[in-house]
Amino acid sequence: MKRSASLWIVFLMVLSLVPAAKFASALYGTKVIDGNLGDWGTLDLVAKDKLGYGVDGGNLSSLYVSYDDQYLYIALEANNKANWGMAYGIGIDVDPDSGNGYTGTSDAWGRSISFSGNYAIDYELYTWWDDSQAKPTVEGQENVAFLPWVGDHWEYKTIGEVGGSFGWSGDSSVGLKTLEIKIPWNAIGGKTNKIAVIVWVTGGEGSAVDALPESSVVKDNPNEWGDTDYFTDLAEIYIVPKTIDGDLSDWAGYEVVGVSNLDGPDGADLDKLYVSYDEQYLYVAITTNNTASWGVVYGFGFDGACLVSPPVI
Structure with missing residues (x-):
């Protein structure tokens, strides 16, 4: 139990150190064509x-x-x-x-x-x-x-x-x-x-x-x-919605919004965070560099006030 708790804290620390991507809108979204x-x-x-x-x-x-x-x-x-x-x-x-x-x-x-x-x-x-x-x-x-x-x-x-x-x-x-x-x-x-x-x-x-x-x-x-x-x-x-199957081949490099620069524990080592959305869904994906299978919890946090044009979650 102690190890599970400590891993959860480590996981949160890694996420907090991922470079944050502040964005006005993601790939799907209407633009105002004015040169700005x-x-x-x-x-x-x-x-x-x-x-x-x-x-x-x-x-x-x-x-x-x-x-x-x-x-x-x-x-x-x-x-x-x-x-x-x-x-x-x-x-x-x-x-x-x-x-x-x-x-x-x-x-x-x-x-x-x-x-x-x-x-x-x-x-x-x-x-x-x-x-x-x-x-x-x-x-x-x-x-x-x-x-x-x-x-x-x-x-x-x-x-x-x-x-x-x-x-x-x-x-x-x-x-x-x-x-x-x-x-x-x-x-x-x-x-x-x-x-x-x-x-x-x-x-x-x-x-x-x-x-x-x-x-x-x-x-x-x-x-x-x-x-x-x-x-x-x-x-x-x-252009099509993401296929939710664990295969990230339909995700693109520009959808990477954070990369961990930490060398995490063997069974809780985050690699990349991906974000995308379309007119219906918000999509989030992660990859890891795990070299061991541990019982850990993966958590995602969302601040809805920072999302300008995605659909309601």
Whole structure:
């Protein structure tokens, strides 16, 4: 009995030392498209700059993805130090691992960008940051292009023409700061089980100089502006509810909200804490590093006041 009590105390101590993830909302949730990313949270963050790639006028820092029943939401954040004319592209693979989609060497805006591995892009979105107007443009007008791959060519539309919208922030000193876009599910073939997303920044021609998720292909050539980049790493996002079966293969890395940095007891050694939710349920999962089977109690605590948009528990 004494050992059980002490293990419960140790378990609580480990949880208390897990880095807390303060979030406004998780993966499922409607976003306000206004260029302000204050309503995007930790669980919406699917890729972040850690390696310091990019250039002064094209430096991506964060990629966010969220969704609700009607829309897919994508946002990017840049950490630019200069106001350059640059193209920002987003690729969406609605059926990863299928091989369906674009895999050529000249993408929707003629940049030397391609995809391989498990990914072939079905839709691209593009905008040109016009440094003279200090705003995102398509053919000189404030806009974002929506570009479906239809088997042998790209179709050219704007995001508004398919029922979506965009918001942004930026200025004439540092260029683009944020860009957020909402895309109707029916514009990309309907709500699917899983999608893959990538964002990149490039110039008036040539290849990418930065991308999220991070990829070494943006730094693999002394003439990086002029080579061809083949992206093989995209952020995969599960749209369907979690399957509660003890198998965490349908959980993604961005759903990890805490990692224990303690070496716990053999039979009570926590590893990771996962959190996600959809329109009906809050999902919580843990993994352990246990090397022994002990009789211990695993507890979860919830502060409902800190949850902005999840359903009632």
